[in-house]
Amino acid sequence: MTSVNDQYRNGARTRSHADPDVDSGEIRARVHADFPRTVDMLSRKIALKSISSQGIAGAHMRASADFVAEQLREVGIDTQVVQSTNPDGTDGAYEVVGSRIVDPQAPTILLYAHHDVQPVPDPAQWSTDPFVATTVGDRLFGRGSCDDAGGIAIHRGALHALGDELPVNIKVFIEGEEEMGSPSFIPFIEAHREQFAADVIIVADSGNWAPDVPSLTTSLRGNTTMDVTVKVLEHPVHSGQYGGPILDAHTLAAMLVASMYDEHGELAVPGLQSQEPVGGLQRDLDENSVRRDAAVVDSYRLAGTGSLAARLWTQPSATVIGIDAPAVDDSFNVIANQTRIRLSVRTAPGQRPEEAQRALREFLTTHAPFGAQVEVTPLDNGMGWAMDPDAEATKDATEALREAYGVDPVNKGEGGSIPFIPELQRIFPKAQVLVTGPEDPISNAHSPNESVSLSGLRNDIVAEALLLRALGR
Ligand SMILES: [Zn+2]
Incomplete structure (x- = not known):
């Protein structure tokens, strides 16, 4: 039997089940053709050193926001940079906001990512210069390459691939202080609720099971x-x-x-x-990997019962x-x-x-x-958060990931929290929140030698373009 994966590897063109009109081969071709531009954007973004802990209202953060606004403008989004106000009244982060309304009757999708990055306390722990994008094999190294310039690259790349065929209204919010705990993000969204209201919110700040196995992030404790x-x-x-x-x-x-x-x-x-894991458990976590990653002493027996995934996620x-x-x-x-x-x-x-x-x-x-x-x-x-596994948008996203990667997605949960996601869900209770992103288990977000898989990123862009087309049905 030929798996979907084999068909893909053999170059056979598969058609999306979500939307028979979508020619995914054409989307893929456009994403591939534009990919040098994607890598160039990532490289320039990494060089901007947008470390929010060095001052969210600093000139370096303004420059980063301006750069991202320009990148999104080039793919048809009417963007602007606005400065939020901190809860204590002082100047807050530079946020990139924007929209493109193609048809007031069409569904509206809010695309989220963040343009600030984690600091680099000790560059000596890096094998490459953290602020000079460096490609090694399939991976691009640099601070922010996956968290979350990769997320910005997914949104930009998908919008580029769809061009004037964009079938949905787009709103964007590229945050400038996610790594600082988003102190003014939620008050800002609440104050501009109408401006950001959407049917579906795509948060591209998480990641995949592996560079070649896609995931939706289904829950947060x-x-x-x-x-x-x-x-x-x-x-x-x-x-x-x-x-x-x-x-x-x-x-x-x-x-x-x-x-x-x-x-x-x-x-x-x-x-x-x-x-139990939200949306069912497609694959359990590997006990040996968990033990190794957490540095568990050999004699210790893991506590609890049930799948390791359930014990860590739900x-x-x-x-x-x-x-x-x-x-x-x-x-x-x-x-x-x-x-x-x-x-x-x-x-x-x-x-x-x-x-x-x-x-x-x-x-x-x-x-x-x-x-x-x-x-x-x-x-x-x-509050925690759980995706609605039965929502149309969830099914569309799963199908888009399958189509883009050529393999079945493996859902994953998060044991920790991403506090703004439940907050977004609270503000927009009817919106379907989809959590995607370019990370994988060796991305080292927040750590030395952060990197993104280039093949994974390309597939993530294809997937988001296919998803936006499916949502526009
Ligand atoms: Zn992030």
Whole structure:
């Protein structure tokens, strides 16, 4: 049997199931012909050193925004650079905003990427100059090559490939402060809600399963944080005199935390939800790779049950990220009267974090070991996010990726969060948010030797062009 992949490798032309009128070969040819221009754009963008942590309102960020605005203008988007205002009233980031309205009745697509990049604390850790784009084999190295100049390249390339055949209205938002946590992005969008309203939002700031295996990012876990105080005595006492019947606050806190888990190391807190990977699991994560990437000691057995993907993407997890206790070198023979721990809990994508926080609080305050006093102080909550696997736009995106890459996409989740995505979804509840992007497991976003796969990027551009055509049906 010939797989789709083989057909592609053999050069046979396949037609999109999403839109029989689309000649994907023609789109592919245009993307290939334009690709030297794509690489040139990436190279010039990398050279701009748009490090937002060196001042989001700095001249270097203005230059980066101007450059991106110009690049998008060349593919037909009416762009401008606007400066947002920080929540404290000071000058904020330079954002590139724009639109192209082809038909008021046609669907409207908002394209998101960001033009700021992570800093480079130690260039000596790089094999190439981080701000001189350098091609090695199939990869282009440089700070921002994948995160997120690659995202900008996908949008620009797709719009170029469609040219005057663009069947949808386009709005763009290329952010200038994503790497700083987007302090003014959401207030800006909320203040200009009408201007950015869209049927589909494509966030090109994530990535693929592998350079030759595409993905949609289907979910992000939420998070909730709380401080837990455990008190057993009004003041510390001598551990020789009272040790035995009176357990110290650190031991009691450890018992309390341990009581949240079952014998498999899975969180067993009533009301804390768990779910299976959104859109189904096409391929599980490889345990050896996870162990190697996280540098797990050989003897350690991974906790929990179910697929590794579910454990990392869609099941809840709890981490003690802080504990008030004397450092070992400063310790004495006393029974600690009280202690405080900070719990950071990742929540299932579909559960409201406030609800998870309430469930945890209820559990912790009713499971105090030996009746110790337990107080829970709720802190921050951040909503997770889950793609709608049954939405038309999702199916169109999956089909476009399959067509572009010649293989079936493998969905992936994120254990961490991209805070602005649930916020965008909150502001535009009816919009379908699609999370794509040029990264892959060896892209090293945020790390030394960041790179993007050139073949993957080319396919991502083809996919987005096919997707935009399908959405215009
Ligand atoms: Zn990014």
